[in-house]
Amino acid sequence: MRTELKQGHAHVVCLAGNPNVGKSTVFNRLTGLRQHTGNWTGKTVAPARGLWKREGTTYEVVDLPGVYALSGGTPEERVAAEFLDQESPDCLVVILDATALERTLALALELLPRHENLVLCMNLMDEAERLGLHLNCAALSEALHVPVVPTRADRADSVERLRSVIEAACLRREGEQRCAERPDVGGITTMTAAERMQAASELAGVVCSAKAASRRNWDRLLLGKWTAWPVAVLLLFFVLALTVWGANLPSALLEQLFSGLGTWLSTLLADASPVLQSLLLDGLYGTTAKVISVMLPPMLIFFPLFSVLEDLGLLPRLAFLLDRPFAACGACGRQGLCMCMGCGCNAVGVTGCRIIPDERERLAAILTNALVPCNGRFPTLILLAGILLGQNGQLRPLAAAALLTGFLMLSVAVTMGSTALLRRTILRGGSGTFVLELPPLRRPQLGQLLVRSILDRTLRVLGRAVTVAAPAGILIWTLAHVQMGAETLLPLLARWLNPFAALLGLSGVLLLAFLLSFPANELLLPLTVLIGTAGAALTDGGNPTASLLALGVGPQTALCAAVITLFHWPCSTTVLTVWHETRRLKWTVLSVLFPTAVGCLLCMALHLGFQIFG
Template identity: 65%
Template sequence: MIHSVALAGNPNVGKSTVFNALTGLRQHTGNWTGKTVDPARGGWSLEEARYEAVDLPGVYSLAGGSPEERVAARWLEANSPETLVVVLDATALERSLGLALELRAAHPRLVICLNLMDEAERLGLELDTEALSEALSAPVVPTRADRKQSYERLRRVIAARAATRDAPIPVPAGNPILEAARIAAAVTRQPGRPRRDWDRLLLGKRSAWPLLLALLFAVFYLTVRGANLPSALLERALNRLGELLGRRMGGLPEGMKSLLLDGIYGTTARVTAVMLPPMAIFFPLFSLLEDLGLLPRAALLLDRPFAACGSCGRQGLCMCMGCGCNAVGVTGCRIIPDGKERLAALLTNALTPCNGRFPTLILLAGLLLGRAASPVETAAFLTLCMLLSAAVTLALTALLRKTVLRGREGVFSLELPPLRRPRLGRLLVRSLLDQTLRVLGRALTVAAPAGALIWLLGRLRIGDQALLPLLARGLDPAARLLGLTGPLLLAFLLSFPANELLLPLALLITGAGEPAVLFSAHTALCAAVFTLFHWPCSTTLQTVWHETKSPKWTLLALLLPSAVGVLLCALTRTLLILLS
């Protein structure tokens, strides 16, 4: 026996958490509006019966025209699930009730999940669940993230609801907003204490901007500081493993052995060593900010400068996501409702340095200083890079909005969810297992074949000349104009599949032992600029195509950041020549 279940609820009521608890899935949840756009699927078994559940996007109503609302409304219409679980926020009952009342009119077989009861308890809020159940003529199950049994109960109530054969009578909705206010007032036994007003600090006149900057710096500092040692250890371990593998492959022909070891294994190992540790620190940190609810605050602060450029603060959020991975950032642009603003954000996302570019930037920080940079200095350099990237993003967004993406400014409204206490265990598991391993896996599946390809390129000869140095020499005049060298430009071009490949590639092309010898002071600065601003990686470009389905915009997403990089590098070089 298979029963269909759907979960509906406002954004930010912990719906995805409930869904994960029910199904045992690890769907990414975030403390901001519009995180889930596509319905997620999962299921569970209880007493011989199977329950197939769908997590609908968070919506306030089904009548509106936002993408989430259309997805939810269309899904409900097409599938009419046997049981509809409406997740309510116990700490904001009045406003989550509106949707429950609206849903009750069309899909009478409801189960009400009164979520965030732990938070309600902390605030001293008391609700009469029986009165609520009566008012909605549906069973009410209080749930709390810190008690697994509460979800067990929810499963049983869903089972009981699915088993009743009588169809409940739909209740026509009056004005759901007024009705919600009436019910909320009636079932509140003891109003909760007000939450602590952190926004006084987070959005305060004098504190907001310094705090935002400090936060950015702190994230980079912890990433750099934490990644140093594991990176070195990992590199040594992987080298040792390489040697071991080499001895095992004694029987293979020399060329085959070299392809496997130097080409495939070597590239993959180097990418892993430089990429894994920063990522394993950055992603959990980012998830922490997300869980706390700090990201919408950042978006709000950034709205003014973005509005001046014809965009909105949500673009700042997309840039934050792009900081982890530009492909994620591009997908994240879905949170921008206005079509043209969304396109502008999507086209400029690659201007935000992603995690794959951090290793290069960290190396360059040291080279620019002329000595080993301390974590504080490196973090300061990365913060500076972010500010520069933000400035260029703003300028380019303004340009786009004045030319190809001209149009009226959309309405901007942003909800500020209450700051929530993050659950560290779940957060770590989620960001490490889900995000880090996924991004790493993707980088490695690119790195292995790329390693083989690079190895082959390294062997190819034209006449008596090796191909790669020949190509590098051919690119040299163009590269000099950008303040780079031929091998570096070739490495940038060949790292199109993944930015992480840049340093391993440059080493391979030049045959140098360590990356530091590839750069002079001038080329290091230009390389830093070019690392920040050049074409998006193939995955990002593919995502742009997926999101826009337009050859024109995909081409522009490729050309725009490239043009910016070429221009800024040429400018930097000219300035350097004039200064010296």
């Protein structure tokens, strides 16, 4: 894709607009699958790029981060302003929200004097129609002397006209027949922000004739005094239950498939030396296959579900609910959003902390993000939940999901406590504000959502897991096969760790597995089985629950293991991300030590409790 973008001459088309105006939908429809740098949230600071081709000409589309203005107050605004200054796009498309014209128009007025080839896209026309709004695009076009193209959220082909208008605008610029100097409409070049808003307001009054009918007010249920919390917990439970229940079968199928493939591979390698055969099959292939079959199905269910919640506009509402308790901890509700992202992947959660404007609050959110279990830890937690519930191998999804919800709520409580601790000690002082737009609830674009959540999230996270799983598989195989006296290294290391592990209520095998799964949390389960069985083949589709039970993991150990799974050092990718985000060794080291200390202390307390009362 990169080389494709570099080849030959391409017209650069830039998309700008407020957050929550359906900008990424327009971007996805313009470019289809031909894009890279997917957005996790609308808050990715690096712009996403994509392209389309027509009649031998390439149009490269750059999706700028959503901004309210260009004054440079936020990282997104600086990125957008810098991009416009430095790359001077051939055409600048400003996306307007037909249902909130006034405010989205203010940005258009700010951008109008900055670019001579501007196109306005009046998005969400279908929603405006439903609200009984009548928009006069021709009047807007006449007032501002720029093309105005209406688009709809419910029809994918509605961007066709936008595409041809952009193409025409680009060609016009190429032919140096610059559009006639636009008159300085009402003196917008010299307006202050307040005057611009006033002008936008007046213009919106001309363009939009009717008053909006009220929307169906789901917020009464979602944010109501008595209903909000039960609905939020039920929703969380529902997502987890669906993930646990849905992942069971495909996981088993994948394991069968991989074990079949393993047999086939072993016939291919029949001539190789036994050591090489074992290294490649048991080490490399076995670990990788295990990671994929354990990780892929829950991700394929969890990520699209998460995207649905995101596209519906539920995440800002969660921040709205959580702001009060977070404020009590010296943080803000936006941290709740970062935690949600951390639920998918902690590295993403750490990057997502950019949405927190206050520097100290942001650092506290970064340091505590790993206290939320990421997707890679879910399989382990599900399995441990099974053991805790005494379901040997037979997982009852509802009970497991309920326990998993409990685990998550514990993690939220510990995150809040830790944030409060950090904000009262090393990150004391200065409290930021909390101002957050609650966008209207919108029906998600399901097709687009599926494609994007699979391409951008699932495959990316899986790819990362596999790249670490493969070398880790070789390392572990080596540890399992290098002889030290009568034994191989793995059981030896596990025995060394036994005394310390006992303090935490764990076994040496489990602790070693936790240590070795530093590259990726997804490795934990396969590692435990591997170490426990001292390096026997993994491709036999061994049941991890059975292996754990065979290792003598009872309910008490399982509980301690669950606590350590929730609270321990972040994976290597996350640590690297913390370094990228803070650029300070101090914070990077602390991001490892802090969650580790939390987990160890909790486990020791738990273990002590078991010894006294158990």
